[in-house]
Structures are given as structure tokens and as C-alpha cells.
Amino acid sequence: MLPDEAALAVRAAELDAADRLAAVRRRFVLHSGTDESGGGDRPEQVYLDGNSLGALSTGVLPRLTEVITREWGELRIRSWEESGWWTAPERVGDRIAPLVGAAPGQVVVGDSTSVNVFKALVAAVRMAPRGRDEILVDAATFPTDGYIARSAARLTGHTVRALPAAELAAEAGPRTAVALVNHVDFRTGRLHDLRGITAALHRAGALAAWDLCHSAGALPVALDADGVDFAVGCTYKYLNGGPGAPAYLYVRRDLQPRFDSPLPGWNSHADPFGMAPGYEPADGAPRGRVGTPEILSLLALDAALDVWDDVAVPDVRDKSLGLTDFFLECVAALAPAGRVESITPRAHAERGSQVSLRCAGAGDVMRELTARGVVGDYRRPDVLRFGFTPLYTRYTDALRAARELAAVLEGTG
Numbered sequence: 318m319l320p321d322e323a324a325l326a327v328r329a330a331e332l333d334a335a336d337r338l339a340a341v342r343r344r345f346v347l348h349s350g351t352d353e354s355g356g357g358d359r360p361e362q363v364y365l366d367g368n369s370l371g372a373l374s375t376g377v378l379p380r381l382t383e384v385i386t387r388e389w390g391e392l393r394i395r396s397w398e399e400s401g402w403w404t405a406p407e408r409v410g411d412r413i414a415p416l417v418g419a420a421p422g423q424v425v426v427g428d429s430t431s432v433n434v435f436k437a438l439v440a441a442v443r444m445a446p447r448g449r450d451e452i453l454v455d456a457a458t459f460p461t462d463g464y465i466a467r468s469a470a471r472l473t474g475h476t477v478r479a480l481p482a483a484e485l486a487a488e489a490g491p492r493t494a495v496a497l498v499n500h501v502d503f504r505t506g507r508l509h510d511l512r513g514i515t516a517a518l519h520r521a522g523a524l525a526a527w528d529l530c531h532s533a534g535a536l537p538v539a540l541d542a543d544g545v546d547f548a549v550g551c552t553y554k555y556l557n558g559g560p561g562a563p564a565y566l567y568v569r570r571d572l573q574p575r576f577d578s579p580l581p582g583w584n585s586h587a588d589p590f591g592m593a594p595g596y597e598p599a600d601g602a603p604r605g606r607v608g609t610p611e612i613l614s615l616l617a618l619d620a621a622l623d624v625w626d627d628v629a630v631p632d633v634r635d636k637s638l639g640l641t642d643f644f645l646e647c648v649a650a651l652a653p654a655g656r657v658e659s660i661t662p663r664a665h666a667e668r669g670s671q672v673s674l675r676c677a678g679a680g681d682v683m684r685e686l687t688a689r690g691v692v693g694d695y696r697r698p699d700v701l702r703f704g705f706t707p708l709y710t711r712y713t714d715a716l717r718a719a720r721e722l723a724a725v726l727e728g729t730g
């Protein structure tokens with residue numbers, strides 16, 4: 318071991334020993350079957366892709382087994398009432414609410430993030446005064462948000478203007494109905510100023526819709542306190558709900574009575590079982606529902622949320638910044654000079670929970686890293702992306718990832 322590396326190993330061990338969230342890691346299934354059955358003494362996988370698909374927590378399988386065998390297998394249709402299936406979208410929404418700074422009754426779970434972006438944008442446009450005919454989107458947005466915004470604009474006779482997130486506040490004006498902003502940029506890991514941009518949009522008379530896919534569960538979000546109008550987010554990244562787990566929609570309480578959904582399904586009707594031909598919207602969060610909820614994945618998410626019961630989000634944020642700082646330090650110390658460049662902001666106030674490194678041949682580098690048991694992901698054309706989920710990532714994992722990255726870069730230099 319090089320002297321640098323030895324010192325970093327000591328630091329990593331100290332940081333892990335002092336980690337207030339260390340015990341939470343045991344709530345997750347992190348061994349890797351192929352590594353272990355391969356015999357030998359290969360170390361565990363280092364999983365740095367929780368910002369794409371969060372790891373499985375131990376409570377999910379027993380809970381889903383119960384849901385399938387008892388609630389579906391035996392109670393069948395009775396479970397809509399007796400097992401609380403019908404109201405699960407609001408109940409699980411109220412479990413997500415504290416993670417995004419929302420009081421109860423404003424978050425509903427269902428459908429995908431893409432679909433919820435559509436509901437929020439069209440509802441916002443319908444709420445906006447006449448003459449406000451433009452939707453702003455941040456230019457670096459996750460693609461689905463931009464696609465949906467353009468379709469929502471075509472349907473409603475609006476236009477879309479794409480701008481760097483940093484310019485949205487200054488550019489919003491008398492024609493702006495709503496701006497859709499990604500809280501954390503999925504490519505670079507840059508964190509945007511939710512409070513400041515929301516306040517500027519409001520000063521311009523526009524509504525603010527935020528996509529929390531890369532922030533909820535990784536850092537504090539204060540939707541109520543910051544006056545956000547609409548928010549959406551997925552639950553399979555930092556909330557570990559499982560592949561394709563349903564997304565959530567937040568509509569600020571005082572806007573709920575004016576929320577005119579573009580997808581008014583029978584689940585959001587004031588009297589769903591009245592089966593009336595005419596639509597009359599339910600009050601409150603259920604107004605964001607569409608059709609029959611995806612019960613199996615919704616209840617998998619419900620079980621996955623148990624890991625948060627005694628976790629304080631500020632602790633998560635502290636550890637997230639600690640991990641990303643330490644990883645950047647390890648990469649700087651160990652990787653061959655000039656081979657990678659961080660495109661993730663240094664300033665804590667501008668950093669989400671991932672580190673993105675620009676690197677020539679990034680696709681091959683990530684394939685080799687994965688083969689060595691360090692799983693991140695690759696975003697074309699040249700970005701290596703490492704997500705740090707504070708609930709189950711250790712400082713020793715960050716060091717090992719940097720060490721393996723350095724070795725791969727030495728080999729491909």
C-alpha cells in the first residue's frame with residue numbers, strides 16, 4: 318500500500334467507526350451472490366448505483382410474502398378494505414411526506430414520475446391566469462421531464478422554453494405559467510436552490526414544480542416551508558422502493574381545491590363506487606390518483622420505508638457530504654493525474670449525493686470497475702457516475718471504489 322493509501326484507510330476506518338448511521342446498513346441485503354458463490358475471498362460488492370436503483374431492504378420479502386399469500390391469496394377482494402389497499406396511496410404518501418418536508422395529506426403515491434410530471438404541469442397550466450402561455454424547464458433536465466413538458470404544452474397551447482436552472486429565476490416573467498426544475502441534476506449531481514428559485518418564480522407570478530428524484534431520501538427537502546406548489550419524485554432510487562415502484566405527487570394544500578387533473582380516473586372521483594357517468598373530483602391528495610393502485614409494488618415500497626423510522630434526514634445529509642468529500646479526496650490522491658475530472662460541484666450547498674467524473678473511455682472504465690465489484694454507472698458520452706446512499710454506504714466502500722478506479726485507470730492509461 319502506498320503511504321497515501323494507508324493514511325486514507327485509517328481515516329476511512331475512523332469515519333466508519335464514528336458513523337451514526339452505521340447500524341442502518343444491516344437493514345439492507347448487500348452481499349452479492351455471484352461473488353460469494355465463486356468461492357475464494359473476493360470482497361463484497363461496493364454498490365454505488367443506489368441513485369438508479371436503491372438496494373433491497375430486509376423487510377420487503379417477508380412483507381410481500383404476507384401480502385401475496387394472505388392478502389391476495391386468501392382474502393382476495395376483501396383486502397381492498399380489510400388490508401387497507403384502497404387507501405394505501407395516501408397512507409404511503411404520508412410516510413414519504415416527512416422526508417420531503419410536507420405535512421400529512423398532500424402526497425399521494427401512484428403511477429410513474431413521468432405520469433406525475435404530466436399531471437402536475439397540466440394542472441399548473443390550468444391554474445395559471447390567462448396570458449401566461451409559457452412553461453419553463455431546466456435545459457439539463459432528465460429527458461422524460463422535457464418530453465412530457467413539450468407534450469403538455471402542445472395539448473394546452475403553451476410553449477416551452479428551456480434554460481439553465483440558474484437562469485430560471487431571472488427569466489420567469491409575466492408569460493410564465495410554471496417552471497419545472499430538477500432539484501439535483503442527474504448527470505452532474507448539482508443541487509439547485511429550491512427555496513430561492515421557488516421564491517423568484519412566485520415573485521414573477523409563476524408556479525413552481527420540482528422533480529425530487531435525486532434529492533428525496535438523500536438530503537433535506539422542505540416543500541411546505543419553501544412554498545413549493547407541486548413536486549414529483551420516484552421511490553426506487555434513494556427511497557429503495559424496488560424496480561418500477563410507484564412515484565409520488567405533492568400538491569400544496571391550498572392549491573388542492575384548484576387541482577384540475579388531466580387524468581381524472583375513477584380513483585380520484587369523490588365517490589368512486591358511485592360509478593357515475595359524470596366526474597366529480599375528490600378532495601385533497603386523492604385528487605392526484607388515476608386508476609387502480611399498483612398494490613404489490615406500493616406495499617413493497619411501504620415495507621422499504623420502514624428503514625427510515627428512526628433515521629434523521631440531517632444525519633443522512635451529513636454523511637452524504639462526508640462520503641462524497643472523502644471519495645473526491647481519495648480519487649485525487651490515488652488516481653493517475655489528469656485522467657478524471659469531477660463535474661460535481663465542490664461547494665456543499667450545490668452538491669447532491671453523487672459524484673460524477675468526466676473520463677475518456679468512461680464506458681470501458683465502468684465495465685472494468687463493475688467486473689472488479691464496484692458498481693456505478695456510465696452516462697454517455699464520458700461520465701462515470703457514483704451514487705452514495707448514506708444508509709448503506711461506508712467510508713471504506715468509498716476508498717475501495719477510488720482504489721479500484723485508480724487501478725483501472727493505470728491499466729488503461
Ligand SMILES: *Cc1c(COP(=O)(O)O)cnc(C)c1O
Nearest residue numbers: 429430431459499503528530551
Ligand atoms: C429517474 C428520474 C425520472 C424517472 O422517471 P420514470 O417515470 O420513473 O421513468 C424522472 N425524472 C428524474 C429527474 C429522474 O432522475
